[in-house]
Amino acid sequence: MKEIDQRLAAIKVVPVVAIKDVNKAVDLANVLITNGLPCCEVTFRTDAAVDAIKQIRDAFPEMLIGAGTVLSCEQVDLAIDAGVDFVVSPGFNPTVVTYCQQRGVPIIPGVNNPSLVEQAMEMGLRTLKFFPAEASGGVAMLKALAAVYPVSFMPTGGVSPENVRDYLALPNVHVCGGTWMVPAKLVDEARWDELAVLVADVSGIVASE
Numbered sequence: 001m002k003e004i005d006q007r008l009a010a011i012k013v014v015p016v017v018a019i020k021d022v023n024k025a026v027d028l029a030n031v032l033i034t035n036g037l038p039c040c041e042v043t044f045r046t047d048a049a050v051d052a053i054k055q056i057r058d059a060f061p062e063m064l065i066g067a068g069t070v071l072s073c074e075q076v077d078l079a080i081d082a083g084v085d086f087v088v089s090p091g092f093n094p095t096v097v098t099y100c101q102q103r104g105v106p107i108i109p110g111v112n113n114p115s116l117v118e119q120a121m122e123m124g125l126r127t128l129k130f131f132p133a134e135a136s137g138g139v140a141m142l143k144a145l146a147a148v149y150p151v152s153f154m155p156t157g158g159v160s161p162e163n164v165r166d167y168l169a170l171p172n173v174h175v176c177g178g179t180w181m182v183p184a185k186l187v188d189e190a191r192w193d194e195l196a197v198l199v200a201d202v203s204g205i206v207a208s209e
């Protein structure tokens with residue numbers, strides 16, 4: 001887990017992508033890499049997710065790839081077979097967490113309150129997704145949690161160019177996730193030049209942190 005944490009902390013922002021057309025996967029990954037974000041969380045919200053991960057892994061062996069919205073052990077198997085580096089879930093599901101631990105793949109489950117943080121800590125986890133970040137109290141909530149728990153959070157859900165610096169300035173946040181730099185419309189319409197500008201902007205914002 002440590003290595004993944006270090007790689008995520010170096011990148012600072014994880015683009016969350018829902019790929020509908022597998023043929024767009026490699027072009028999308030290329031835009032992310034060439035504009036400073038060599039990472040993506042491919043959500044299992046689309047049928048193309050598994051093949052998209054496989055294609056990105058083949059094309060860019062060094063890219064840090066996560067599977068997102070993983071809700072079952074079956075999806076964990078699919079994600080590992082496709083070549084992911086880590087697994088992310090929106091909520092805290094002990095069955096999925098245990099299965100990831102058995103299979104040896106880092107899991108970053110979502111939590112948004114103290115009780116869930118403690119349950120995750122009980123299972124040995126120290127890096128958690130804070131989801132949905134803004135709706136769950138945002139920066140103020142993370143400050144409150146920092147006072148009591150030695151845990152690092154990846155806020156996701158409502159993170160934006162306007163607030164990402166505030167999140168990354170917190171001592172218990174090393175990386176944020178979000179979709180704002182990969183709007184579905186630009187991906188669907190293969191508007192790679194416009195996407196490149198957005199991704200480069202985000203890289204610029206977080207590079208100054």
Ligand SMILES: O=C(O)C(=O)C[C@H](O)[C@H](O)COP(=O)(O)O
Nearest residue numbers: 043068069090156157158178179
């Ligand atoms: O897919 C998952 O596993 C999720 O937990 C949901 C996404 O992370 C959020 O939808 C991202 O939120 P936005 O950046 O506000 O769009």
